[in-house]
Amino acid sequence: MKIPWFYFASPSTFYRLAGWMAPWFFVLAALFGAAGLYVGLVLAPTDAQQGEVYRIIFIHVPASWMSMFIYFVMACYGGVSLTFNTRLAAMMARALAPTGAMFTFVALWTGSFWGRPTWGTYWVWDARITSELVLLFLYFGFIALANAFEDPRRGDRAAALLALIGLVNLPIIYFSVVWWNTLHQGASVKLTGSTMQIQMLWGMLLMALSFWMYSIGASLTRVRAVILDRERRTHWVRALAT
Amino acid sequence: MNVIAARLPAPDSGGSFSAAFSWAFARDMRLAIRHPGETMLVVAFFVLVASLFPLGVGAEPQLLQRIGPGVIWVCALLSAFLSLPAMFASDYADGSLEQMSLSPQPMPGWVAGKIAAHWSASGLPLTLLSPLLGLQYDLAGDTLLALAAALALGTPVLSLLGAACTALTLGARGGGMLLALLALPLFIPVLVFGAGAAEAQASGLSAAPHLSILGAGLIVAAMALPPAVCAAVRIALD
Numbered sequence: 001m002k003i004p005w006f007y008f009a010s011p012s013t014f015y016r017l018a019g020w021m022a023p024w025f026f027v028l029a030a031l032f033g034a035a036g037l038y039v040g041l042v043l044a045p046t047d048a049q050q051g052e053v054y055r056i057i058f059i060h061v062p063a064s065w066m067s068m069f070i071y072f073v074m075a076c077y078g079g080v081s082l083t084f085n086t087r088l089a090a091m092m093a094r095a096l097a098p099t100g101a102m103f104t105f106v107a108l109w110t111g112s113f114w115g116r117p118t119w120g121t122y123w124v125w126d127a128r129i130t131s132e133l134v135l136l137f138l139y140f141g142f143i144a145l146a147n148a149f150e151d152p153r154r155g156d157r158a159a160a161l162l163a164l165i166g167l168v169n170l171p172i173i174y175f176s177v178v179w180w181n182t183l184h185q186g187a188s189v190k191l192t193g194s195t196m197q198i199q200m201l202w203g204m205l206l207m208a209l210s211f212w213m214y215s216i217g218a219s220l221t222r223v224r225a226v227i228l229d230r231e232r233r234t235h236w237v238r239a240l241a242t
Numbered sequence: 243m244n245v246i247a248a249r250l251p252a253p254d255s256g257g258s259f260s261a262a263f264s265w266a267f268a269r270d271m272r273l274a275i276r277h278p279g280e281t282m283l284v285v286a287f288f289v290l291v292a293s294l295f296p297l298g299v300g301a302e303p304q305l306l307q308r309i310g311p312g313v314i315w316v317c318a319l320l321s322a323f324l325s326l327p328a329m330f331a332s333d334y335a336d337g338s339l340e341q342m343s344l345s346p347q348p349m350p351g352w353v354a355g356k357i358a359a360h361w362s363a364s365g366l367p368l369t370l371l372s373p374l375l376g377l378q379y380d381l382a383g384d385t386l387l388a389l390a391a392a393l394a395l396g397t398p399v400l401s402l403l404g405a406a407c408t409a410l411t412l413g414a415r416g417g418g419m420l421l422a423l424l425a426l427p428l429f430i431p432v433l434v435f436g437a438g439a440a441e442a443q444a445s446g447l448s449a450a451p452h453l454s455i456l457g458a459g460l461i462v463a464a465m466a467l468p469p470a471v472c473a474a475v476r477i478a479l480d
Contacts, residue, residue, distance in 0.1 A: 082473075130430065137427035144423055148414035157477045158410045162424060165406060165470055172431070 009088055011227045012236045018220040025217030029210050036206030044199040056114045057200075062208035064107040066215055067135060068170055070100035074142070075167045078160030090156035091230065093163065094146055095223035099215050101139035108132060119183060127176035128184040131169060138166040152230060262351025263358070266342075270359030280328060281363045288321040288368050292375045303380045310379030311389050311440030317375075318368045318393060319429050322400040325364040326408040326421060329356055330475070334412045340479055349472045357405045357468070365397030381444070388443035388453070395456040396436040402467040403428045409474035432459070 008014045040058035047054040074096040081090035111129065112122040123129070146159035177186045231237045274281055295313045296306055333339040342352055372393050376386040407425040414420055439452035 130434075134427045134430055137423065141420075141424045141427065144416075144420055145410060145414065148411070148416060148420055150415075154413075154477065154480065157480070158414075158474065161470065161474055161477065162407075162410055165428070 032210035040203030266355030
């Protein structure tokens with residue numbers, strides 16, 4: 001089957017595709033989320049050392065993964081928009097940024113609520129937490145820069161370049177617990193195997209899938225708004241309104 | 243004020259990286275020397291803010307020794323940040339930047355020259371002044387040395403990172419605050435390792451690992467950032 005990639009690279013056709021796809025991703029997010037919460041809150045046993053408070057990882061860890069992954073995807077869209085000068089890629093980068101910032105904030109927030117009973121403090125200035133905070137500022141900078149110009153295409157290009165420069169931060173976040181001897185513990189889940197109990201692992205993976213589907217659904221919904229705003233003077237948008 | 247832009251090197255004089263670098267460096271240095279007020283303002287700001295802290299937090303020598311390197315680094319970072327708009331903004335406003343980009347000289351050359359001139363007019367004076375400020379904070383001799391060495395390696399990275407950010411914000415609304423939002427988070431790693439060098443020295447460890455990381459960061463930044471600044475300038479002139 002030949003997939004018509006370039007057919008959907010046009011905002012007007014992608015607008016319809018995104019409108020058709022977004023609800024399905026929200027449905028998937030709800031299903032995975034319900035399953036993940038059931039596994040995480042009901043099936044998974046109480047942690048031997050931390051008690052019930054550990055259950056916040058079912059939000060915290062998937063949110064942290066998504067915060068980094070969305071930034072990576074956003075920077076890739078930025079690179080595509082700079083290289084091929086495509087409008088839709090830049091719009092996707094804009095649509096992803098608020099969701100990524102939200103997950104970064106959730107990761108920091110849940111982390112501090114977990115840290116209070118476990119470490120005895122809401123916040124420590126260790127390498128991983130600081131670099132995650134820098135990621136939040138990078139998202140804010142991206143959003144602010146993209147909207148700082150009269151000409152939206154100028155904002156697209158400047159923000160895309162900023163996203164590519166900020167990409168340096170991702171390996172720092174990811175490897176911070178290896179490079180520095182920090183309070184934040186190292187990864188429990190690796191490609192070579194996990195040190196976690198199997199139900200905890202499944203709960204976390206299901207929640208990660210749920211967040212992933214939510215991110216796709218939310219960014220598709222948001223890109224529809226961006227497309228309408230950008231293309232408001234075109235015939236097809238005016239035809240929609242009438 | 244930027245009439246010197248009219249004296250670009252002639253097209254037949256080469257178009258080599260080094261010719262463009264030395265031309266832009268000489269031009270921006272000449273501008274800085276003819277308007278010494280701006281450079282003096284950066285230095286005065288640095289000294290003034292660093293002098294506020296002992297008055298604010300109390301002047302016990304042990305406390306000052308403890309916070310000294312960090313405070314001096316934060317002041318250096320803010321001074322470098324405040325002098326950033328001078329690098330491209332006035333040239334962008336009066337069209338000199340566009341003239342330079344139309345010249346046959348390679349853009350990475352003159353962009354690197356402008357960055358080097360910015361460092362010579364802001365980072366270098368701060369580095370040279372830092373031992374004096376360190377004395378205000380009662381730092382020991384070897385700590386002063388580590389602080390100055392860290393500033394010498396770290397402030398060029400600030401100029402390079404700042405150049406990319408200030409080029410990105412050319413012609414943007416809300417210029418100053420936007421520049422702060424972009425540049426200051428990127429400055430954080432430099433601050434961590436720069437202040438860490440002097441603190442390690444003060445606590446009896448060696449500053450060498452921190453200085454090595456700063457040096458490595460400087461090499462990477464000097465290689466990778468001038469092309470990014472060129473891309474940002476091109477976006478601004480589009």
